[in-house]
Amino acid sequence: MALGFCLGVALLLSVWSHGKCADVPEDKTGVYPITEQYGAECGYKVSVFPVPPLVTLQASYFSCHTDNKEDKMFMFNFNLIGTHEGEEVTYALNKTCSPSLPWSAREVICEVNYMEVNVQSDLACPMGTRKEDWNSTLKTAYASATSDWQVMFHQDEMPLTPVTLSEARNKGYVFDLTEGRLIFRSPYGQPESISTIVNNVPVELIHPTLFSRQSWVVLMIDLMAACSMHEGAYDGSYLRWEAPQAQYLLSGLNAMQVNAGLNGELWEQLIAEEKGYIVQTQGSTVNISIPYDAEGGFRKSIVTDRLYEFYVYDFYMNQLLVDQDNVHTRIYSHRVLTTPLLQSxxxxxxxxxxxxxxxxxxxxxxxxxxxxxxxxxxxxxxxxxxxxxxxxxxxxxxxxxxxxxxxxxxxxxxxxxxxxxxxxxxxxxxxxxxxxxxxxxxxxxxxxxxxxxxxxxGISPPAFEAFCTETGISFKLDRQPFDYLWEICIGSEPLTPELANQLGYFMHRDDQKLLLDVPIFTYGFEYNDINLARFLGTFELLVWDHKMTEVHAAFAKTCPFPTNELIVCSTDGTLTVVADMSMAIPRGGVLAWTLKNETCGPKEVDGTKVLFSFRLNTCGTRIKLGKGNVVYENEILPVEKSISGNRLAVSRNETDKVTVQCMYHLAGLHRLFKVYRFESDQDGLGSIVHTVPPTSGPRDDMMASTTPQPTTTTVPTTTTVLGRRQSRILPALHPPARYIKVGGFMKNRSYSQNRGAEGNRQQEFLAQI
Structure with missing residues (x-):
């Protein structure tokens, strides 16, 4: 039964949380502030619920300013005046209601702030009154000499003292008479009320008897109301509320029905139990347990030292009692129940x-x-x-x-x-x-x-496949979802398309794979086991973590390459050179080959190809200091032989020699002078200089008529140092050699001049993969 009982109607008004209720203009007689006292006397209750911000005005059907039509239709025409952000706001509260249930002979209302009882106006029998109380009341009534209506309040061991209705009104009690009902209303805590314990439940009881003596007839109406003052008890899952019935279970009264619910909505016991409620009657006490998260409850969070929450329930209960004469008593209870602070x-x-x-x-x-x-x-x-x-x-x-x-x-x-x-x-x-x-x-x-x-x-760093090609080494990587966790590097420099282009690599990258083609004699190669037939070139890729703090994997590939001409200037100061000496053979032939220091001979000789490997501080090497660099230079010279094949002397003819040079940047050298240990941060830039006559013809005529000239070109070279890059144009002597080892990120001229051909090789390489 939604709000259809004599407690009245709950008119709900959502307001701002910082709103404030002021006066309520009611009917045409004036404006009446609903204070706590006035509300309890006149049948009103204003409640504020924290979540959601809600103000509730509840009015009894028999409240002071309600229009009553034959106890069947009740009209509420109110204006609620409030303040919002400092401005006065008026809300119209108009509602017409009719009770959804027939009136019982006696109705008891236990509101939050008052007790109310109404009975049929023609019902004068003392329902539920003890015989001794009735006799005492009757004697007092007969002793009264007035015909005006008077009231006596029953209190334990206290004499009954009649007072007029005006005197009772001055004490805060309200008596009213409609066409068919007699109403009594009392705030809680009145001097004439009784606080007691019934079945371990606190109860407040007030027991007035209204009487009038007309000649020899005394009219008496018993108006007792008793309400449970139980505040609710929380057991961790349910909030329990109890109400005893002992005050009404006299003269054969028995409980017939209990309904319960929230926010003015009442459910029959079976429906309430389906919603999780527990409804029990133990002896003469009704015990109702509400789930802590019951639908319709209000929840509020609060921060103290920690985060807590509590639940508020606008709880209603309806009990129907009937006596042996089939006279019904209906008890309505309304309570706002709150759990203790619960850890949220x-x-x-x-x-x-x-x-x-x-x-x-x-x-x-x-x-x-x-x-x-x-x-x-x-x-x-x-x-x-x-x-x-x-x-x-x-x-x-x-x-x-x-x-x-x-x-x-x-x-x-x-x-x-x-x-x-x-x-x-x-x-x-x-x-x-x-x-x-x-x-x-x-x-x-x-x-x-x-x-x-x-x-x-099962996560592992990227794993490359590597294979040898005619022109260098190729790497392939099938990309995995978490490859971004690592950096693929040349040394400590992350491999990017820009870096690959700068160093002369061919790089292709998409979501499925990474392909890298590294031509021989580009930066990053290491050379070993050099001889006149072939040498070994090794290139290594490093896999760092994404923070560049640790190497997680290394992938190195070593491939053999044929040896034509090459020169390697190592970081430890060793010059290794394979040179073609066919243009430096003197007229009489060659018995042997040597460096400027005649004690330094080749490691290998095969016809006109020679292999020398020596330290830069030996074998007569010269040092030339330039701006920002130092050049170490030596010469490969023939030892002539006579027609008979005997040794003659080392040829010093300009056309009978090949000059070899290693250039190092001064910034990377830790030792300079040739008499000390050589140490460099990077490989040097090497060159092989062949000196040839400017014209062709028989060697005898050439040597007799011309002055030999060395072949010279200016090669644009880019030098790159890991962690810092710089570009400069350096003069160099470039021989007609196929391979020249360069230091740092230097690129050789043959690659620069054959970019198109290498590009075609890259496309062929990608097609094969």
Missing amino acids: SIFTENRTVLEDEAFTVYLEVADDIELVSFNLNGKEVTGPFTNTSTSTIYEAAEPNDLHSYTLKVPFTDPVVKQQFSKQNSVLQFSLHLDYTLVVLPEGEPYHHTAYVEAVIM
Whole structure:
């Protein structure tokens, strides 16, 4: 039964949380402030519920300013005057109601702030009155000499003293008479009321008897009301409320029916139990247990030293009693029940799916709690929240007065901490979250922290395949989802398309694979086992962690290459050169080859090809200092032989020699002078200089008529140092050699001049893969 009982009608008005109720203009007689006292006397109750912000005006059907039409129709025409942000606002509250149930012979209303009883006006029999009380009342009534209506209040061991209705009204009691009902109303805590304990339940009782003597006839009406003052008890799951019936269970009265509910809505016992209520009658006491999260309850959060919450229930109960004469008594009880402060639990759940490669964190809070900011591993994000490409947050309503926030943070977001274990190939992502929440409407802040992590097993650094080509070494990588966790580097420099282009590499990269073609004699090659037939070239790729703090893997490939002409200037000061001496053979032939110091001979000789390897501080090497560099220079000279084949002398003819040079940058040299140990940060730039006559013809004529000239060209060379890059134009002597070893990030001229041909080779290489 929704609000259809003699308690009256609850007119609900949602107002701002900082709104304030003022006066209520009621009927045409004037404006009446509804104070606590006035409301209790006239049948009104104003309640304020915190969540949602709600003001409730409840009025009895028999309240002071209600229009009553034959006890069947009740009209409420009120204007509620309130203040909102300092301005007066008027709300019209107009409602016409009719009781949904027939009136019982006696109706008792236990409101929050008053007791009310109404009986049929023609019912004068003493229902539920003890015989001794009735006799005492009757004697007092007969002793009264007035015909005016008077009232006596029964109190334990207190003499009955009649008072007039005017005197009773001055004490705060209200008596009223309608066409068919006699009404009595009393605030709680009156001097004539009795506080007692019935079946371990606190009860407040008031027992007036209204009488009038007309000649020898005495009219008497018994108007007893007893209400449970139980405040509710919380057991961890239910809020229990109790009400004894002992005051009414006289003369054969028995309980027939109990209905219960919230917010003015009453359910029959079976329906209430389906909603989770427990309704029990133990002896003469009704015990009702309300689930702590019952639908219709009000929940409020509060911050003290911690975050707490409490629940408020606008509780109603209806009991129907009947006596042996089939006379009905209906008892209505209305109470605002509140749980104690309960520790509030904010629900956080890690809903991350590894395949999404992102954290998904779910946060659920009460409706009166709002998220204003959050901190991700030290990075603060404040509202209003705008979703970015790296992190997103969504808010959604949830059942049971809750709402949620769902945060998504990709594993690739810089705020996410990553840790890779090489020992067991485990990749761990972690995120510390600190939510800043506020409780509304007070705005009290509260911090909630959470930690989430995701672990992926079987993760390994990128693994390359490598194979030899005619022109260099090629690498292939099938890309994996977590390759972004590592940096592929040349030394300590990350491999990027820009770097590959600068160094003369051919690089192709997409979502499926990475292809790298490294031509021989570009930066990064190491050379070993050099002889006249072939040498070994080794190129290495390093895999660093993304923070460039540790090398996780290295992939090196060694390939053999045929030896034509080459020169290697190593960091330890060793010059290794393979030179073609066919243009430096003297007229009489060659018995042997030597450097400027005749004691330094070749390691290998095969016809006109020679292999020398010597330290730069030996074998007569000259040092030339330039601006920012130093050049070490030596010469390969023939030892002539006579027609008979005997040794003659070392030829010093300009056309009978090949000059070899190694140039090093001064900034990278730790030792300079040739008498000390040589040490350089980088390989040097080498060159082989062949001196040839400017015209062709028989050698005898050439030597007799011309002055030999060395072949010279100016080669634009780019020198790159890891961690710092610089471009400069350096003069150099370039021989007609196929291979020249260069230091740093130097590029040889033959590659620069054959870019188109190498580009064609790159396309052929990609097609093969």
